[in-house]
Amino acid sequence: xxxxxxxxxxxxxxxxxxxxxxxxxxxxxxxxxxxxxxxxxxxxxxxxxxxxxxxxxxxxxxxxxxxxxxxxxxxxxxxxxxxxxxxxxxxxxxxxxxxxxxxxxxxxxxxxxxxxxxxxxxxxxxxxxxxxxxxxxxxxxxxxxxxxxxxxxxxxxxxxxxxxxxxxxxxxxxxxxxxxxxxxxxxxxxxxxxxxxxxxxxxxxxxxxxxxxxxxxxxxxxxxxxxxxxxxxxxxxxxxxxxxxxxxxxxxxxxxxxxxxxxxxxxxxxxxxxxxxxxxxxxxxxxxxxxxxxxxx
Amino acid sequence: xxxxxxxxxxxxxxxxxxxxxxxxxxxxxxxxxxxxxxxxxxxxxxxxxxxxxxxxxxxxxxxxxxxxxxxxxxxxxxxxxxxxxxxxxxxxxxxxxxxxxxxxxxxxxxxxxxxxxxxxxxxxxxxxxxxxxxxxxxxxxxxxxxxxxxxxxxxxxxxxxxxxxxxxxxxxxxxxxxxxxxxxxxxxxxxxxxxxxxxxxxxxxxxxxxxxxxxxxxxxxxxxxxxxxxxxxxxxxxxxxxxxxxxxxxxxxxxxxxxxxxxxxxxxxxxxx
Ligand SMILES: Nc1ncnc2c1ncn2[C@@H]1O[C@H](COP(=O)(O)OP(=O)(O)OP(=O)(O)O)[C@@H](O)[C@H]1O
Ligand SMILES: [Mg+2]
Numbered sequence: 389x390x391x392x393x394x395x396x397x398x399x400x401x402x403x404x405x406x407x408x409x410x411x412x413x414x415x416x417x418x419x420x421x422x423x424x425x426x427x428x429x430x431x432x433x434x435x436x437x438x439x440x441x442x443x444x445x446x447x448x449x450x451x452x453x454x455x456x457x458x459x460x461x462x463x464x465x466x467x468x469x470x471x472x473x474x475x476x477x478x479x480x481x482x483x484x485x486x487x488x489x490x491x492x493x494x495x496x497x498x499x500x501x502x503x504x505x506x507x508x509x510x511x512x513x514x515x516x517x518x519x520x521x522x523x524x525x526x527x528x529x530x531x532x533x534x535x536x537x538x539x540x541x542x543x544x545x546x547x548x549x550x551x552x553x554x555x556x557x558x559x560x561x562x563x564x565x566x567x568x569x570x571x572x573x574x575x576x577x578x579x580x581x582x583x584x585x586x587x588x589x590x591x592x593x594x595x596x597x598x599x600x601x602x603x604x605x606x607x608x609x610x611x612x613x614x615x616x617x618x619x620x621x622x623x624x625x626x627x628x629x630x631x632x633x634x635x636x637x638x639x640x641x642x643x644x645x646x647x648x649x650x651x652x653x654x655x656x657x658x659x660x661x662x663x664x665x666x667x668x669x670x671x672x673x674x675x676x677x678x679x680x681x682x683x684x685x
Numbered sequence: 686x687x688x689x690x691x692x693x694x695x696x697x698x699x700x701x702x703x704x705x706x707x708x709x710x711x712x713x714x715x716x717x718x719x720x721x722x723x724x725x726x727x728x729x730x731x732x733x734x735x736x737x738x739x740x741x742x743x744x745x746x747x748x749x750x751x752x753x754x755x756x757x758x759x760x761x762x763x764x765x766x767x768x769x770x771x772x773x774x775x776x777x778x779x780x781x782x783x784x785x786x787x788x789x790x791x792x793x794x795x796x797x798x799x800x801x802x803x804x805x806x807x808x809x810x811x812x813x814x815x816x817x818x819x820x821x822x823x824x825x826x827x828x829x830x831x832x833x834x835x836x837x838x839x840x841x842x843x844x845x846x847x848x849x850x851x852x853x854x855x856x857x858x859x860x861x862x863x864x865x866x867x868x869x870x871x872x873x874x875x876x877x878x879x880x881x882x883x884x885x886x887x888x889x890x891x892x893x894x895x896x897x898x899x900x901x902x903x904x905x906x907x908x909x910x911x912x913x914x915x916x917x918x919x920x921x922x923x924x925x926x927x928x929x930x931x932x933x934x935x936x937x938x939x940x941x942x943x944x945x946x947x948x949x950x951x952x953x954x955x956x957x958x
Binding site for chain 2: 470473474475492493494495497499500501503505507509518519521522523524573574577583
């Protein structure tokens, strides 16, 4: 059984990438269904003379795919999130989500960050219903169809193992529970694209593994597309269909690696030899890629 | 002894022990302490034979309070009115300015240092100028009360709005929320504890401002009354007025504190977890 698939990278000039590049025929026909397309995107904060966060960044994520982005701190991963969701507009290049160019915020996106940032004056249920008050058509329907939406929110809480905690205030929840609620809030309006920026970074190892299971099952069930930014290579390899490695700032994709482990993936997978081989391989490639990166800026 | 939590009094139903224990602790003790203070005052004055022109006894002060109750009450109403007008003005202007400053982080960082610098100017020094401009009357006192009390409101409201977590703002803006929505859903509820907290400070300052302005020149008010009584060597009246001032000050503070607790209970609970 071939556990590992690799796919051609756009960075043929890069040695580290070239070594991994090998076209997987089973994926060849899927280029047309790219859900997120980022091509040659450059973004500088504070105008042209400012900090160049990402430069000539190109990557694409297929519909329903679970993509992970790893890279050194400050390389522009959060910027990539903001670009994809239309919070910042690039100076150069093209970004499209679901075939449409991104020109401003998109409501088919749900976001969750490392900090759960729940509103302390709202009960958990009201917290996770916040997006419904903003996104159309829910915002207009919410008042009349309150019961229906409450039922949806409660079902969502059940799904992440928070059933019965809707009436609690956020400070009555543990950090892991708050992060679960945060995921619910990101998913309540059933977005087609889930953007996660180090959502499990602040959790202990046990809770983190639990939440890996939660997000894995949610993805399996709802079939949305996920872009996960993480510092944790094991997390990336365990959850993702494909891992993108970014260079130091200005960030660009220096390596992409298909992760072929069969789904559903049991957590025990992370303790197997094959799994660790992939993690190690990726780690080495990142070290190489970083060494290759010319010091710019 | 009942184990009542002093930091955040638990809801009535959750209190341990019968009601009278709670009352004894939270109402009885302060009352007893205050009575004790008066007793010490009275006994001390008599024991050391303090002349009335320096410190009248508690009983003489209370007698003066009763004897001149009409005059004192009239002047108290003026002081109260002055304080409340200045305070109301401070709330309106403070809120408007606070929202304007806190709306954009850039404006906030630009204006905040200036605000703090301005706040540290002793506003009492402005009273003579105000009297020069507006003459002897209630206007300088109202303006002093306003000037001295609106800064804490501006600073707190602006801080509450400007310190909305950028991540939360991103989550909302990514859903297509406009700035106004971000403000009404997050910024304003979030700054309410700051706002109500600042009201406690502001009401005390407004009261101080009003009285100080009255003592430096006004036609009416407790401050003016004290000034007049002092000039006429009616020392018991000075202390009677002082007594009324402290009771009024405590009442004003207590009312704002109650309002604060009523509206922003969540902030207190979420902090001590
Ligand atoms: N709002 C901003 N204004 C100016 N510069 C910014 C802004 N946000 C980010 N930057 C700069 O852009 C670069 C990339 O930032 P970004 O937050 O995308 O990094 P990151 O990869 O998410 O880092 P980390 O892993 O530490 O979260 C950094 O050098 C940062 O200083
Ligand atoms: Mg980041």
